[in-house]
Amino acid sequence: CGMSPAGLPPASLLALAAAALAVAAVAAWRRPRPLREVLFFPSPPCCLEALLAEAPARPCPCPLPRADTSLSRLVRRLLSARRSLDLCIFSFTCPQLARAVHLLHRRGVRVRLVTDAQYMGLPGSQIGRLRRAGIQVRHDQHSGYMHHKFAVVDRRVLITGSLNWTTQAIQSNRENVLVVDDAACVKPFLDEFERIWEEYDPANYSFPKVGH
Amino acid sequence: CGMSPAGLPPASLLALAAAALAVAAVAAWRRPRPLREVLFFPSPPCCLEALLAEAPARPCPCPLPRADTSLSRLVRRLLSARRSLDLCIFSFTCPQLARAVHLLHRRGVRVRLVTDAQYMGLPGSQIGRLRRAGIQVRHDQHSGYMHHKFAVVDRRVLITGSLNWTTQAIQSNRENVLVVDDAACVKPFLDEFERIWEEYDPANYSFPKVGH
Numbered sequence: 001c002g003m004s005p006a007g008l009p010p011a012s013l014l015a016l017a018a019a020a021l022a023v024a025a026v027a028a029w030r031r032p033r034p035l036r037e038v039l040f041f042p043s044p045p046c047c048l049e050a051l052l053a054e055a056p057a058r059p060c061p062c063p064l065p066r067a068d069t070s071l072s073r074l075v076r077r078l079l080s081a082r083r084s085l086d087l088c089i090f091s092f093t094c095p096q097l098a099r100a101v102h103l104l105h106r107r108g109v110r111v112r113l114v115t116d117a118q119y120m121g122l123p124g125s126q127i128g129r130l131r132r133a134g135i136q137v138r139h140d141q142h143s144g145y146m147h148h149k150f151a152v153v154d155r156r157v158l159i160t161g162s163l164n165w166t167t168q169a170i171q172s173n174r175e176n177v178l179v180v181d182d183a184a185c186v187k188p189f190l191d192e193f194e195r196i197w198e199e200y201d202p203a204n205y206s207f208p209k210v211g212h
Numbered sequence: 213c214g215m216s217p218a219g220l221p222p223a224s225l226l227a228l229a230a231a232a233l234a235v236a237a238v239a240a241w242r243r244p245r246p247l248r249e250v251l252f253f254p255s256p257p258c259c260l261e262a263l264l265a266e267a268p269a270r271p272c273p274c275p276l277p278r279a280d281t282s283l284s285r286l287v288r289r290l291l292s293a294r295r296s297l298d299l300c301i302f303s304f305t306c307p308q309l310a311r312a313v314h315l316l317h318r319r320g321v322r323v324r325l326v327t328d329a330q331y332m333g334l335p336g337s338q339i340g341r342l343r344r345a346g347i348q349v350r351h352d353q354h355s356g357y358m359h360h361k362f363a364v365v366d367r368r369v370l371i372t373g374s375l376n377w378t379t380q381a382i383q384s385n386r387e388n389v390l391v392v393d394d395a396a397c398v399k400p401f402l403d404e405f406e407r408i409w410e411e412y413d414p415a416n417y418s419f420p421k422v423g424h
Contacts, residue, residue: 010222017229036396040404042356088386090374144254144384147374160388162302162359162374172356174300174408176372178390178397184248185390192252196386 034182037077041163041175043070051075052099054106070177071170074159075100077179081153084110086193088148091119091164098126098165105135113137114196116146124166138200146196150189158186246394249289253375253387255282263287264311266318282389283382286371287312289391293365296322298405300360303331303376310338310377317347325349326408328358336378350412358408362401370398 046067049060052075060066078085078100085104092098092115105111113130117139120127131137140146150160161177163169180186258279261272264287272278290297290312297316304310304327317323325342329351332339343349352358362372373389375381392398 010225013222013225013229017225034394034396036394038397038400040400140386142384144380144386147381147385147387149374150388160374160390161372162361168356169359172354173359174352174356175359176362176401176404178372180397182248182394184246185250185392188250188252189388192388 035157035180036182037073037179039070039073039161039177039179041070041170041177042172043072043170045171046072048072048075048096051079052096052103054103071096074177077153077157077159078151079104080157081109083154084152085112086152086155086190086197087111087113088115088146088150088193088196089113089165090116090145090147090149091122091166091169092126093122093124093166093168094170095126095167098130101130101135102133105130105133111135112193112197114146114148114193114200115139117141118145126165138197138202140200141205148192148196152186152190152193155190156186157181158189160189247369247392248394249285249391251282251285251373251389251391253282253382253389254384255284255382257383258284260284260287260308263291264308264315266315283308286389289365289369289371290363291316292369293321295366296364297324298364298367298402298409299323299325300327300358300362300405300408301325301377302328302357302359302361303334303378303381304338305334305336305378305380306382307338307379310342313342313347314345317342317345323347324405324409326358326360326405326412327351329353330357338377350409350414352412353417360404360408364398364402364405367402368398369393370401372401 044067045064046069047060047062047064049057049062050066051072075096081104085101087101101111113135115127115137119125120139127137149162149164150158152158157179159177159179161175163175163177169175256279257276258281259272259274259276261269261274262278263284287308293316297313299313313323325347327339327349331337332351339349361374361376362370364370369391370393371389371391373387375387375389381387
């Protein structure tokens with residue numbers, strides 16, 4: 001009497017069901033919410049000193065608002081890197097984004113930067129400055145462009161879109177940037193980064209023969 | 213005897229638990245798999261005639277392979293539109309992608325196209341051809357670029373990335389295109405499209421005053 005068909009007393013069965021439900025509820029609650037952020041540009045001018053200062057600094061005297069903008073959100077996402085930042089940027093002239101990348105490098109984050117050979121030499125390019133700061137930079141050797149504009153933070157968060165890292169694009173263009181942590185999106189970009197990084201290894205560069 | 217604490221016979225309790233499990237399993241199984249596709253370019257040359265022919269046609273005699281490439285996948289995604297295609301394309305010179313858009317228009321899909329005023333007039337641009345075919349086109353009136361390169365299929369699937377719809381980009385550049393149906397990603401792009409579509413309404417265009 002009082003045994004269920006499974007051979008357990010009914011009270012145990014009820015307790016078991018309750019426990020299973022509780023485990024499922026906790027699992028659903030603990031699953032981190034997926035990261036899906038979409039940023040649109042142009043982004044209004046704003047002061048990023050509070051974000052980019054290396055040490056706690058006195059408040060910036062500039063008249064720009066310290067507003068929450070698409071650019072400030074992008075900078076925050078980059079500065080969240082703790083271990084690595086893998087960058088593939090076609091055109092990179094924005095001094096603030098270069099400061100963010102430089103700051104990460106000084107904090108010990110492993111920064112790797114891939115860029116386009118033709119665009120890295122244009123006026124205003126930040127590539128030379130970042131290279132002189134000790135950041136590893138590689139570039140293509142093709143006639144086609146290395147036209148990607150993506151970043152992967154800590155091999156976990158993908159930042160990608162139409163936006164080149166130029167002041168013109170940030171302040172004047174209609175642009176989009178998507179921030180996601182979905183592994184099905186991030187993994188292919190990580191693989192593409194590693195492919196490009198190997199392919200653009202300076203050991204593979206060829207140089208035109210110089211005549212006598 | 214034989215009643216559980218809930219007042220049900222133990223067999224009913226077991227049946228109830230089994231039914232709950234079955235419902236959960238069916239719900240998990242019926243949930244459509246999220247769409248996450250990443251396409252990288254350059255894409256090798258391939259023949260798209262079989263995809264782009266309006267009616268069943270004799271096999272194309274061209275020597276190009278009919279391979280599964282990033283470009284053919286992009287075309288397939290576009291041609292899956294049944295009701296609407298919303299396009300924001302900075303530079304559009306690729307004849308095959310123009311054929312795909314034209315084909316959708318002839319099939320009765322509502323196509324809306326936003327582009328950049330400066331780039332739509334460049335040699336090779338497909339915008340004039342699509343406009344003459346009766347497709348609605350709107351463009352900016354700014355000094356900044358309308359630099360987006362995204363499409364939304366049936367208000368449900370987002371296609372976005374670094375790729376301009378040019379033959380040069382498809383065949384020669386390192387580029388990415390992300391295809392997702394996550395509403396948290398798609399919705400902001402739909403909203404951006406509607407914002408731009410209204411803002412670029414020809415009724416809002418201003419024209420420089422002409423002197424006497």
